[in-house]
Amino acid sequence: MESEGLIVDEQVKAVVLTALVVIGVFACSQTFFAARVVEPFSELGLLGPKMKIGDYPRELIVRESFTLYLYVGNHEGRVMYYAVLVKLGNRTTSISDEEPMDVPVFARYEVVLLDGKNWTRPVTLSVEEPGVNYRLVFELWTYNEGVHDFKYHGRWCQLWLNVTKPVVP
Amino acid sequence: MKCLHRLFLVSALLLISVSLMVVSNSVSGEIALKERVRLELAEAFMAVAEAERLSGDVSELVDELNQALFLLEKAQIDGDEALLLEALSKVEDVVAMAPVVGQDGVAAMQARTVQSWLVVGLVGALGVITWRYEPRIFWRLWVRSKRRWKVKA
Numbered sequence: 001m002e003s004e005g006l007i008v009d010e011q012v013k014a015v016v017l018t019a020l021v022v023i024g025v026f027a028c029s030q031t032f033f034a035a036r037v038v039e040p041f042s043e044l045g046l047l048g049p050k051m052k053i054g055d056y057p058r059e060l061i062v063r064e065s066f067t068l069y070l071y072v073g074n075h076e077g078r079v080m081y082y083a084v085l086v087k088l089g090n091r092t093t094s095i096s097d098e099e100p101m102d103v104p105v106f107a108r109y110e111v112v113l114l115d116g117k118n119w120t121r122p123v124t125l126s127v128e129e130p131g132v133n134y135r136l137v138f139e140l141w142t143y144n145e146g147v148h149d150f151k152y153h154g155r156w157c158q159l160w161l162n163v164t165k166p167v168v169p
Numbered sequence: 170m171k172c173l174h175r176l177f178l179v180s181a182l183l184l185i186s187v188s189l190m191v192v193s194n195s196v197s198g199e200i201a202l203k204e205r206v207r208l209e210l211a212e213a214f215m216a217v218a219e220a221e222r223l224s225g226d227v228s229e230l231v232d233e234l235n236q237a238l239f240l241l242e243k244a245q246i247d248g249d250e251a252l253l254l255e256a257l258s259k260v261e262d263v264v265a266m267a268p269v270v271g272q273d274g275v276a277a278m279q280a281r282t283v284q285s286w287l288v289v290g291l292v293g294a295l296g297v298i299t300w301r302y303e304p305r306i307f308w309r310l311w312v313r314s315k316r317r318w319k320v321k322a
């Protein structure tokens with residue numbers, strides 16, 4: 001009887017010890033790896049005048065003001081200093097994830113965002129010259145502490161616009 | 170009469186050149202101030218990033234920086250130098266506060282490390298106690314709970 005009791009005691013001890021080891025390892029790993037970001041990324045979005053994806057302006061008159069909403073999200077795991085550059089190009093001006101559009105900056109918006117935060121703000125713009133198939137491009141740039149300047153982050157979105165002259169009565 | 174006319178002409182030219190100089194100085198002063206705010210903003214951001222690396226709570230500093238950015242944008246639209254000065258003051262506050270926040274972060278991190286080791290120690294101690302006393306307590310409780318059971322052969 002005594003020997004059976006001892007055998008069960010050892011089994012209970014082993015189970016309890018295993019559970020404790022597992023809990024301990026899990027607790028320690030949570031403490032040390034909680035703040036680690038596996039895949040850092042930033043978001044750039046453009047919303048229509050009703051703050052939704054849609055209802056974007058397509059046909060405009062010269063100097064007609066239109067409002068859009070700019071959305072930037074930070075999931076980089078650290079504080080970021082963003083600049084969104086607005087540029088006006090056309091069908092032939094090129095832009096990619098590596099190279100920004102090589103045209104003058106039309107407007108510029110800046111924000112500093114903590115990790116996990118996002119920012120939505122209205123932007124009111126107008127185009128001064130008539131034209132067909134304008135590309136209103138929004139590029140995301142981030143402040144690079146190494147080069148002490150903003151660097152193109154490879155995120156961009158665009159809006160196609162036709163701008164016509166106002167009709168003179 | 171001719172001398173008076175010449176004097177008037179010279180005074181008018183002088184007045185125009187002085188006013189042009191004043192305007193150009195104020196414009197270049199505003200541009201220089203704007204540039205200074207931009208440089209300070211970059212410096213402030215780097216200070217904030219460093220404070221965050223040291224585990225400091227930088228949310229208030231980030232709010233201040235965004236307010237400065239808002240003022241800078243408004244100053245560019247309105248051409249108001251007072252807004253630029255206000256933005257500069259906010260940015261300078263951030264530069265001054267960031268190292269303090271960083272130090273607070275270091276202290277908080279040390280406290281968290283101590284806390285973590287205390288938890289690890291506590292779990293270890295609980296393990297030893299359980300290892301030593303748990304079987305005895307467990308079987309005592311088991312026997313107590315089954316005390317009224319009767320065994321039928």
